[in-house]
Amino acid sequence: MASTTSPLPTVHADSGDTNGGTASRVVQSVKSAVRAQESELKRWRRTFDANAKTVVNGEKLLDRDQFVNAIAPKGDLTRISRAQFAILFRVADAAKRGLLSWDDFMVFQALLKRPDADYYMAFQYFDVDGSGTITFDEFKSVFSSHIGPDAIPFDFDCDWVKLYLGKKNGAHVLGYHEFTQLMKGLQGERLRQAFHYFDKNQDGFIRPDQFKRIMLELAGHKLSDVVIELLPTLTTLSPGGNISFSEVNACHNVIREMDMIERVLHEATAKSKDGRIDQTEFLNHAASTSRHSLFTPMEASIIFHFAGRGAAGQRLAFIDFAQLLDPRWRAPGDSEDAMVDKAEGVTASSVLSNIAHSAYNFLQGGMAGAFGATIVYPIDLGALMQNQRSTIVGQLLYKNSWDCVKKVLRNEGFRGFYRGLGPQLIGVAPEKAIKLTVNDLVRGRAMDPETGRISPFWEVVAGGTAGGCQVVFTNPLEIVKIRLQVQGEAAAVEGAAPRGAVHIIRQLGLLGLYRGASACLLRDIPFSAIYFPAYSHLKKDVFHEGYHGKTLSFFETLTSAAVAGMPAAYLTTPADVVKTRLQVEARKGQTSYKGLADAFAKIYREEGFKALFKGGTARILRSSPQFGFTLVAYEYLHKYPWKEAPREVETALTTRGEEIAKTRARNALKILLDVHGDIGRRTPSAA
Structure with a gap:
């Protein structure tokens, strides 16, 4: 008689896709469990x-x-x-x-x-x-x-x-x-x-000191030093100067249900517009997450009393509750080192440290930008497509992007894909350094230090300001780069000898290097105003960065940065097309442009609306991975090797991965x- 029980379902070759797929998943699950046990x-x-x-x-x-x-x-x-x-x-x-x-x-x-x-x-x-x-x-x-x-x-x-x-x-x-x-x-x-x-x-009623003694014996290991010091102040919640059994019992319930309190606080502050909540919002969210009320008004008052350090009627951020949730919490401002620094004021070492941080910020922006630019530089040949006029006198150089790639490879070889990379790398360091640093600076100034929230308006302002500042370096960089790229293929067709970057710079002069700057501003300000807020919200809202202490993986950071670049790149393509036309020297038979408005009007009139989005796909293929790799490099470089990470709320709910094994004994x-x-x-x- 066949056995009626089996630890694993039998997999039959002819069981069909559904059963076969289910069995395969079960086998894979078991194998994963075995590997985990072995590890x-x-x-x-x-x-x-x-x-x-x-x-x-x-x-x-x-x-x-x-x-x-x-x-x-x-x-x-x-x-x-x-x-x-x-x-x-x-x-x-x-x-x-x-x-x-x-x-x-x-x-x-x-x-x-x-x-x-x-x-x-x-x-x-x-x-x-x-x-x-x-x-x-x-x-x-x-x-x-x-x-x-x-x-x-x-x-x-x-x-x-x-x-x-x-x-x-x-x-x-x-x-x-x-x-x-x-x-x-x-x-x-x-x-x-x-x-x-x-x-x-x-x-x-009992005295405040007696209440403190009870709490220390019953739950002292669950309370931070700050909360222990505040225990006697519970008497201020009601008149009389003493503490009732109801208050003692309510305080004990708060300590016992700390994990549930943390969940409610996390969810309520996350849903709040400003990242802060009051007692009413806490009770409303707690009631909405269960069939019955989880906490009484007195318990909510005690929670906010200790989190707000005795001040009533406050709207508090999640970090304010850290001293209640984390028994090992010690406020940074209460540490001995912080008190000494505050008493001594600004020292020479602190000034040097700030200078070192600023220099490191600038350096890391340049390194990240150079890394991203080098990886995707061959895709930058989209500039050749953007400059191609449909009304050009003579032959049409490129039928499409693939035809462009083949002709560049045939006429200039593999090195043709990297023509103009030198000026790009020289200029990309200060460009990306300013762009990334200015965005971080403005966001940091506008951000609530306790909630980490920033309004959508200031997110756009921060990105737009960063994009505007970078034009100082972007415009000269791109006009030289584009002329180097364009003249390579033109020289092969017309038989002219290509000129170097130094010749182009001398030919243009200082003012010429900023030809098309208005179009560059029109492109870079909206691009950054779209890109940086999108990048931030993808990390926070899609991949839940920071939720219960989560740190994004390499793939999640890269995906956020790459996806954010897609709408930013495509929607600003018309400005990039106009900028390219203004910066490239018109050849014989080509339309010349007097300025920004004139270029928009002539391109639309002579070539149609689609011409304004020439190279749009190439811009997505270039900007998306470029900013993806740039931001990933920036995120990893941005972690100062000498900088101490800010103290975060550390509880059982924020413990993940291998750290769980280290806390099992404590939980036991x-x-x-x-x-x-x-x-x-x-x-x-x-x-």
Whole structure:
């Protein structure tokens, strides 16, 4: 009898496109999963080998400290000490021999991948005898062992504990699932008991310092230094100078639901026109994302109170909430280095640093522009098509773009495709440097520093200003380049000797180098005004740059830059055609033009509307990849090697890729830390 179960569907050769395609996708999915597992096993092995310094009978082993080095995230551990990560060693050391083998470490890493790793680790930690159940004595012993004599006391004989463990101590034991429910409600009971402990006269209020002590014991590891300092100010939300249980409970709910708060804040600020929201907008968005209200008005007030540092009625940007969302947050202005710099004012080193940054900006713009221009320069032969008059006396040089390419290759060889590249590279450095730098400068001045938002009007102004500034270098560059390109083919047909760039510059003179500048302005200002806003919105709205800390890949950046260049290039083709006609010296029998308006009128009258878009396709094929590669190079060069990245909001929701593996151990501690924020910091008195 055939087996009724199979881990994979059978793939039949004649199963048809649909079934075959489905089976193929399943096989590919399984193969991808296997490759991912193999990669993860290799990473675990590298981590183990790098930290296992203890060798017994030729076998590498991890002791407690080496285990912590292997699992603890690198970097700032101010909220969770390294000693607290060591409590996971007892869970990993199932054999209780004080050392971990490779097999032990691999099993522990597999446990960290469980979706309930935090509850599972807590259960293993409380299950001292390894029986698979937890008794009242085990629960009390482990809980009490991590609480010092100065901690807020917890009554184990309360009705709440009896609901889970029965009235008779030891008469009822907890399995894993029952234990998870007990742990989920434990903090709520501790909060109630702590408030009752301080509310001696039972008037329903406690002092601000008592409230701060409760929050530090229950959730101190979840709060940044800024929020901890602001805890006593919660008393300002209502008159009386004291804090009620409702406010304490609301604050605890805010801390417990921080991940959901972050999602709501991210989405609400992203949809806001100015990138800022108030309490009403927060509550409206929270209500629209669920069947029932997620947060009460009091909880919303507490969120905005701590984010706004006590100031009421503010519209806040997402970055304002960072000090609440990120427990390791420290405002840049509050750092010791920043305070020293502010006190000392502008120093010589800071001036030199600014000069170095400016010089680097200018250099990177030139390097990026030269890179993009070199790659697509052969496509720039579109200038030859633009200059070709349909009413020319004699033969028509080129029938189409392909015919143009063949004749240039036949008459001038491969080097003909790069005729005029020298002046292009000489001029492209300052041109692109000014264009990119001016756009960044204007956008930076007009941008809200907290939201990172800029209005559409200023986006267009920034791009247009950048395009206008570049004409100082663009016009002389292009008039020389175009004459070099055009004379190459004309010389082959007419038998004339081609002239070099120096001859052309001398022939034109200083004023001649700016012939057609009005058309150049008419082309470059609209081009940049279209291009830079389109590029920015493609990155942000299509590829979601910055959303939950996302950084665009090379392909996404290249695609954004290339696609943005398509409409900008084609829509400004008429101005480019006119500019080319004005800058190229008319040969015998060709129409000459007196100026911008005259060129537009004569081209339209003699050649028709289509003539204004000659070379439009070539401009797209040139400008799109050119700006694509230029902007990609600029984006990567723009990261100063000495510049510190601004501090961003760092939470579980912003952790991606390989960083997830580094934070699994921290996440596995969540439930244990909810027992008491100091768990693991002191040696257990009984465990």
